Amino acid sequence: MATELWERVLHQRGAATKVAVTDESVLVHERTRLVCLDPADGALKWEARVGHWPDALLVVGPRVLVLSPGGALHCLSRSTGAAHWRAELPPWTRHLAVANGVALAGGWRGYTAQRAFDLADGRLRRQLPNPVLTHRPVAWAGGFLLGNGTRAWLIDPLTGREQQSWQLPEPLPDTDFQDLFTAVDGDRCAVRCGTSGVALLQRDSPRAKLLLTHDAPLHYEPPLLAQGLLWLRGHRPDCAVAVDPADGTVVHRIDARHPLAHGVVPPATVVTQAGTLLHPDGATTRLGIRIAAVHDLGGGRLLTVTRNSVRAYRL
Incomplete structure (x- = not known):
């Protein structure tokens, strides 16, 4: 039973909407603005103009970063929305x-050189002389992790110098250079590789360890870390698989038979795009709406991104 809140x-279009969730706020892009909502009742806390369809939305401590496709990086207060x-x-x-207090922007398809800005005041700290072809970087182990082909490498946020590199067991998927990396902890990072593989990067080894080869193709997206497990969406057939990052053991497998929305509801519930919650014990809960993604609000509450809205439920 689910109760709409x-x-x-x-x-x-909800499927392309950027959403970020914290304990105190739900940040959602709508039309040309970013709105901050109270997760308890959806009340508007603030709004700020940031342009159409941002390419990235990040919450970093008390600040919110929004990357607009027109060529602007906005840094806002998380509590008030002030610039x-x-x-x-x-x-x-x-x-x-x-x-480490540095915002790195650039690199998609190798079109633009990467620029590093001071998070405190927006000052340009450095600019690489040439564009770098990489999948979307992630913050990990005190630096930025980049990757292309069968190689991943970690760079220093301030200098841009390479600190460490890894050889991958299979090439990174052709995803138009989007997200593929998921930081597990300070010493381990998971990455999608090949059509159905997940590899694990470790700080003490130059070669990535193949953690899992799934028996069917996986979606071209990063593993989702939830409750200490790495969740992956398979397709043809559609399923969700939860893997222990320590040894690659499959802890949960939920056969969906329908396309799944992005996200996991703790401890181990997934949602079909048609709006049905699938629990690991085989039980189901019907929401009755089309869903693109789900986010955990804590306390048994769920945020769904629907066709043209966001909705919160209590399970």
Whole structure:
């Protein structure tokens, strides 16, 4: 049984909406603005103009970073939405990551050189002389992790120098250079490779360990870390698999037979795009709406991204 708590109509396609959830707020992009909602009742806390369809939305402590496709990086207060700073960027910058007080932007398809900005004041700290072809970087182990082909490498946030590199067992999938990496902890990072593989990068080894080869193709997306397990969506047939990052043991497998929405509801529930919650014991809960993604709100509450809205439920 699920009880709807509140709904916010987005007036745009929900599947492409950027959403970030914290303990105190739900940040959602709608049309040309970013809105901050109270997770308890959906009440509007603040709104800020950030342009159409942002390429990235990150919450970093008390700050929110929004990367607009027109070439602007906005840094806002998480509590009020007030602007801290704005940096102008070339169009098609796309990628954004933050580590050690540095925001790194650029690199998508090798169109733009990566630029590093001071998170405190937006000052340009450095710019690489040439564009770098990489999948979307992530913050890990005090640096930025990049990857292309069968190689991944870690760079220093301040200098851009390579600190460590790994040889991957299979090439990174052709995903238009989107997300593939998931930090497990300070010493381990999971990465999708090949059509059905997951590899594990470890700080004490130059070669990535093949953690799992699934028996069917996996979606081209990073593993999702939830409750200490790595969740993966398979397709043809559609299923969800939860893997222990310590040894690759499959802890949960949920056969969906229908396309799954992105996300997991703790401790181990997935949602079909048609709006049915699938529990590991075989039970189901019907929400009755089309769902693109789900986010955990804590306390038995679930946020869904629907066709043109976000809705919160209590399970």
